[in-house]
Amino acid sequence: MAGKAVSAPRGPYKTGVRRREQIVQAALTVFGEQGFAGGSIRTIAERVGVSHATLLQHFGSKEGLLTAVLEEWDRQTVETGLSGVEGLEYFRRLPLVMSAHLANPGLLELFITMAAEASNPAHPAHTFIRHRYDRNLTILAGHLRQAADAGETTSLAPAQIDMEVRIVTAVLDGIGLQWLNDPSTDIVQAVATFMDRTIADWSRH
Amino acid sequence: MAGKAVSAPRGPYKTGVRRREQIVQAALTVFGEQGFAGGSIRTIAERVGVSHATLLQHFGSKEGLLTAVLEEWDRQTVETGLSGVEGLEYFRRLPLVMSAHLANPGLLELFITMAAEASNPAHPAHTFIRHRYDRNLTILAGHLRQAADAGETTSLAPAQIDMEVRIVTAVLDGIGLQWLNDPSTDIVQAVATFMDRTIADWSRH
Numbered sequence: 001m002a003g004k005a006v007s008a009p010r011g012p013y014k015t016g017v018r019r020r021e022q023i024v025q026a027a028l029t030v031f032g033e034q035g036f037a038g039g040s041i042r043t044i045a046e047r048v049g050v051s052h053a054t055l056l057q058h059f060g061s062k063e064g065l066l067t068a069v070l071e072e073w074d075r076q077t078v079e080t081g082l083s084g085v086e087g088l089e090y091f092r093r094l095p096l097v098m099s100a101h102l103a104n105p106g107l108l109e110l111f112i113t114m115a116a117e118a119s120n121p122a123h124p125a126h127t128f129i130r131h132r133y134d135r136n137l138t139i140l141a142g143h144l145r146q147a148a149d150a151g152e153t154t155s156l157a158p159a160q161i162d163m164e165v166r167i168v169t170a171v172l173d174g175i176g177l178q179w180l181n182d183p184s185t186d187i188v189q190a191v192a193t194f195m196d197r198t199i200a201d202w203s204r205h
Numbered sequence: 206m207a208g209k210a211v212s213a214p215r216g217p218y219k220t221g222v223r224r225r226e227q228i229v230q231a232a233l234t235v236f237g238e239q240g241f242a243g244g245s246i247r248t249i250a251e252r253v254g255v256s257h258a259t260l261l262q263h264f265g266s267k268e269g270l271l272t273a274v275l276e277e278w279d280r281q282t283v284e285t286g287l288s289g290v291e292g293l294e295y296f297r298r299l300p301l302v303m304s305a306h307l308a309n310p311g312l313l314e315l316f317i318t319m320a321a322e323a324s325n326p327a328h329p330a331h332t333f334i335r336h337r338y339d340r341n342l343t344i345l346a347g348h349l350r351q352a353a354d355a356g357e358t359t360s361l362a363p364a365q366i367d368m369e370v371r372i373v374t375a376v377l378d379g380i381g382l383q384w385l386n387d388p389s390t391d392i393v394q395a396v397a398t399f400m401d402r403t404i405a406d407w408s409r410h
């Protein structure tokens with residue numbers, strides 16, 4: 001929606017939008033390589049060629065930049081392997097999504113660290129993380145509802161669908177956290193094993 | 206093992222051990238109530254009636270205290286519902302373990318936040334968190350191996366057992382993280398739903 005509203009900006013405003021995009025892309029690279037602890041605003045500002053102060057002006061705060069980075073990460077994740085995918089196929093693609101995350105371990109670390117810290121309602125990213133959970137659960141529930149309505153699965157009540165998508169989300173987050181601490185964790189195979197079993201159970205009439 | 210070594214301490218050493226235990230208990234209460242962000246060393250020191258400096262002397266650093274807290278939490282968790290439990294019954298009890306965690310939300314937050322931050326090898330708790338994962342995976346794998354050997358499940362190769370216990374661990378961690386951000390998450394029911402399905406699949410010959 002933001003993309004539509006700024007589809008033909010001109011002058012200083014257009015420059016600002018472009019600069020903001022540059023900063024988000026640089027931040028994606030820096031955090032992707034160096035993670036939450038290693039990535040610094042100063043490094044990002046240097047890459048884009050702006051001052052620390054100018055960079056923060058675009059986002060209000062470090063948390064503002066971090067949430068912009070996570071939003072862009074989410075957008076790219078959907079583009080990577082989930083765009084236009086519907087019903088059960090959406091769930092079958094989740095191992096591929098984890099596979100894409102392996103290319104950017106720092107972004108996975110950024111999300112998990114923020115999600116843990118932001119559970120404190122006083123944290124500046126609390127509302128963002130809470131909304132991100134809500135949005136992702138709604139998307140997953142929509143696909144499972146679609147699968148059930150199309151007869152791809154057994155009949156599922158709304159409360160069951162809600163529970164199922166929470167479990168799927170738990171596996172994706174939890175296996176990511178485990179992998180951050182133990183890189184020998186095969187997160188693609190873990191998600192594939194879990195999803196295959198879960199889909200088989202959903203489909204059992 | 207530490208308990209055995211210090212079974213009959215005397216004099217100043219005994220006092221030191223008791224004081225250390227007092228501090229850990231106070232820290233469990235403070236972090237349990239106020240979480241990682243809210244719990245302060247100063248509050249814990251005040252409750253025990255020692256100075257900030259004396260408290261840190263017992264643990265070397267804040268991270269030293271935090272790891273002692275998590276070790277005690279683990280010990281209490283086992284005592285709560287897993288002591289002496291073997292084979293598949295161990296996995297059937299996991300929803301009860303989550304239920305016990307609900308009484309101490311701050312400790313769950315403490316663990317998840319530390320696990321996310323400590324994924325950085327430079328973090329002082331990195332080795333502790335890594336070992337904690339290794340230890341928990343080994344315990345879970347032992348119980349699943351036991352279940353397989355006793356014929357409670359279908360035959361499971363070592364690599365399958367390793368994968369299965371990583372998925373179980375992911376669900377426990379991931380649903381905890383989700384619940385921290387959205388307290389409406391029914392973590393007991395989520396773990397029960399996941400474990401019932403998983404055990405049914407393990408048992409399917």
